[in-house]
Amino acid sequence: MTPHRHWFKSYSPHRIPIRLADNSTVYSAGVGSVVFQPVVNGKETRAVEFTRVLHVPDLRSNLLSCLYLARHKGFNITISAQSIDFQCKGILLFTATIHSNNSAELDGSTLTSETAFSVSTLPVDLSLWHCRFIHHNYAEVKSMISKDLVSGLKLESSLCPDSICEPCLAGKMHSLPFPSSLNHNRSPLELVHSDLHGPLLVASHSGYKYWITFIDDATRFRAVYLLKAKLEAFEAFKVYKSWAETQLGVKLRALQDDKGGKYMSNAFKSFTELAGIERRHSTRNRPQQNGLAERANRTMGERITAMLSESRLPPSFWGECISSMVHVWNMLPTASLSGTTPFQAFYKRKPDVSHLRVWGCTSYVHVQRDKRNSLQPHYEKCVFIGYPAGYKGWKFYNPVTKRTMISERADFDERYFPSTSKAQLEAVPSFACTPESLPLPNDTSSYSGLPPLQDEGGDNHFPPARPKTPTPSASVPPKEKPVLPLPLPVIPPFIPPVIPPVTPPQIHTRLPVTPPTVGAPLEPPHVPRRTGRVRKPPGQWWKLKQPDLAGNDSDSVLYPEHAKSTTFYSWYQSRYVPDIPFRLNPFASIPAISIPTYRSR
Numbered sequence: 001m002t003p004h005r006h007w008f009k010s011y012s013p014h015r016i017p018i019r020l021a022d023n024s025t026v027y028s029a030g031v032g033s034v035v036f037q038p039v040v041n042g043k044e045t046r047a048v049e050f051t052r053v054l055h056v057p058d059l060r061s062n063l064l065s066c067l068y069l070a071r072h073k074g075f076n077i078t079i080s081a082q083s084i085d086f087q088c089k090g091i092l093l094f095t096a097t098i099h100s101n102n103s104a105e106l107d108g109s110t111l112t113s114e115t116a117f118s119v120s121t122l123p124v125d126l127s128l129w130h131c132r133f134i135h136h137n138y139a140e141v142k143s144m145i146s147k148d149l150v151s152g153l154k155l156e157s158s159l160c161p162d163s164i165c166e167p168c169l170a171g172k173m174h175s176l177p178f179p180s181s182l183n184h185n186r187s188p189l190e191l192v193h194s195d196l197h198g199p200l201l202v203a204s205h206s207g208y209k210y211w212i213t214f215i216d217d218a219t220r221f222r223a224v225y226l227l228k229a230k231l232e233a234f235e236a237f238k239v240y241k242s243w244a245e246t247q248l249g250v251k252l253r254a255l256q257d258d259k260g261g262k263y264m265s266n267a268f269k270s271f272t273e274l275a276g277i278e279r280r281h282s283t284r285n286r287p288q289q290n291g292l293a294e295r296a297n298r299t300m301g302e303r304i305t306a307m308l309s310e311s312r313l314p315p316s317f318w319g320e321c322i323s324s325m326v327h328v329w330n331m332l333p334t335a336s337l338s339g340t341t342p343f344q345a346f347y348k349r350k351p352d353v354s355h356l357r358v359w360g361c362t363s364y365v366h367v368q369r370d371k372r373n374s375l376q377p378h379y380e381k382c383v384f385i386g387y388p389a390g391y392k393g394w395k396f397y398n399p400v401t402k403r404t405m406i407s408e409r410a411d412f413d414e415r416y417f418p419s420t421s422k423a424q425l426e427a428v429p430s431f432a433c434t435p436e437s438l439p440l441p442n443d444t445s446s447y448s449g450l451p452p453l454q455d456e457g458g459d460n461h462f463p464p465a466r467p468k469t470p471t472p473s474a475s476v477p478p479k480e481k482p483v484l485p486l487p488l489p490v491i492p493p494f495i496p497p498v499i500p501p502v503t504p505p506q507i508h509t510r511l512p513v514t515p516p517t518v519g520a521p522l523e524p525p526h527v528p529r530r531t532g533r534v535r536k537p538p539g540q541w542w543k544l545k546q547p548d549l550a551g552n553d554s555d556s557v558l559y560p561e562h563a564k565s566t567t568f569y570s571w572y573q574s575r576y577v578p579d580i581p582f583r584l585n586p587f588a589s590i591p592a593i594s595i596p597t598y599r600s601r
Helices: 066-072 113-117 126-132 138-146 166-172 230-248 266-275 287-311 315-329 342-347 422-427
Strands: 008-013 017-019 025-027 030-040 048-055 075-079 083-088 091-098 104-106 108-111 192-197 210-216 222-227 254-257 278-281 362-366 379-386 394-398 403-407 410-413 569-572 597-600
Touching: 008 048, 030 091, 066 075, 126 138, 192 230, 192 287, 210 230, 210 287, 222 230, 222 315, 230 266, 230 342, 254 287, 287 315, 315 379, 315 394, 362 394, 362 403, 379 403, 379 410
Parallel strands: 192 254, 254 278
Antiparallel strands: 008 030, 017 025, 030 048, 030 108, 075 083, 083 091, 091 104, 192 210, 210 222, 362 379, 362 410, 379 394, 394 403, 569 597
C-alpha cells in the first residue's frame, strides 16, 4: 500500500476498508502496479514490478506484506541482523535495510509512471534485443551495434546470451546436413552396405520385382540379386555371404542397413548373431546414414532407364539390364578408390573389357551346323542382352522366336538397335566400326569374377512383347525426292551363230521297218552335229525320200513292222529368225523359238 498516486504505472479505482494498528479504518482509492528499481550491493539490478498495490491516500508510510510474497509469489525471505534478502527461484531480486527502530526499508527507488513506461522489467542485454528483433540471429544484432546501423540500440548488460532459445527452436529447428564420411574400411568384408529396391511396376520375364544390393565398403565391389518378394532378402544375404567369404577367404564382420522389415526378421537376426556379424542401422527416415547403398540403387535405376531407352526394348528386360550394368560398373573407377577399380581391388587383377558391347544392339549370332539345314542362313538376327555368369560368351534374345541363347560367336552392329529405322541409321555417319568378330579373352576373369546373379533364362521362351502403338507425328512430312531415271543398259548386238551343214542322223535297228509317216519339214543345213552319239543302223529304214519329209509341219512317228525291241533316240534343233529385232525393254516378251523334236520307237 502506498499513498503516492504518481508512482502507479497502471491504475484503476478500487474502494475497500482497511483497519490500521490503532484500530482506525481508512479506505483505498484504487489499485494498480508500481515499478521499483532495486539496488543490490550498490548496483542497480533488474527492475521489479509490484502488482495489486492499493492506493490509500490517508496512509503516512508505504507498506509491503512479506507474508503475501512468501505465500502467493514463491519468495524466500531471509532476515539477518542488518538486512532482509528477497529471493525468487534462487535469484536475489532486492534487499531491505533494517533500521534501529526495527523497521526495514527497501534498497532502491520507485519509478514514476513516465519513467516506468520507458524502462523494461528485463535487463537490456543481447538476449532482450534478440527477442525485440523478432528473434534475429545474434551475429547480426552485434553487427548492428558495432556498425551503428540504428539509433537507440544500447546495451546495459554484458551478460552472454543463453544458448537455448525455445521460440527459435520451435520455428527454426531443421535437419542438419550429413557430412561425407572420411573414414573408409581398409579390409574387405569389414563392413558391407545393403539396401533393397522395389517393387517395380513391371516384373521381369522371370517374375522378379525387387533387387537387393550388397556393396563392400573397402573395395566398393557391388553385387545385386533379383527377388520376387521382400522375404527373399534373407536368402539372398546368405548366398552373398557364402560367395564373398569363399572368394576372399575372410569373414564378413558388419552389415549396414536401413532397419527395414526385410532385415529385422527373427531368422535374420538369429543368423547374424550366431555368425558374429555386427548389425548397424540407420535412424528412421534418414537414408543418408546408409548413403552408399541408397545412392547405388538410385544410380542403377537411372542407368537402367537410359539403357532401355537407347535399346528400345520393353521394360520387362530390366532384369537382364541390371545384370549387365553391374557387370560393367565394377570395372569402372570410383572417386573413393584412387588409381584402381572395384574389380581390381576385389580380385587383385585388372579387368579385361575387350568383350564389352553396347547393350541392346543388333547382333548376328552364329548358328551351329546341328541347328540348321544345309541351305539355311548361318546366323540369327538377335538382340544383345548381357553377359551370362559362368559362361565365356554373350547372351542374346531373338525377337522372332522369343527365345534367348548363349553364344561365343557373333557379329555386332553397335550403331543399330531393334526399333531404329534403316533411314535413321544411314543418316548417321560412321566414324568407327567394331571388328566383325573379336576373339574373347583367354582369361575368363571377366566372366567368372561375378557374384551368382540370377539368370533371366538361358534358352527359354520370353512372352511376346506388346506391339508399340505408333504415335502420330505433328510435324510436316518430308518432301519426296524426285526419282531420276536410270540409264538403259548397253546391250551388245546379237550375232547369230553359224551352224555348219551336217548329214542326217541314222538310227540303227535290227528289224526291217515300214516307210514312216511324213513329219515336220527338215532343213539339213541347220541340223546340229550330234550324230556321233547315234550308232549307224544296220537296216535300210532311214533311206526315205527327203521331199516326203518336207511336206508336213509336225513330228514324224516311225513304227517298225515286226518289232521285237524298240530303241528310242531323240535330238533337238533350234531355229533362228533374223527378221525379228530385239527390244531394249527388259520387261517385253522375247519371241519364241521353235524346237522341233524327232523321236523314233
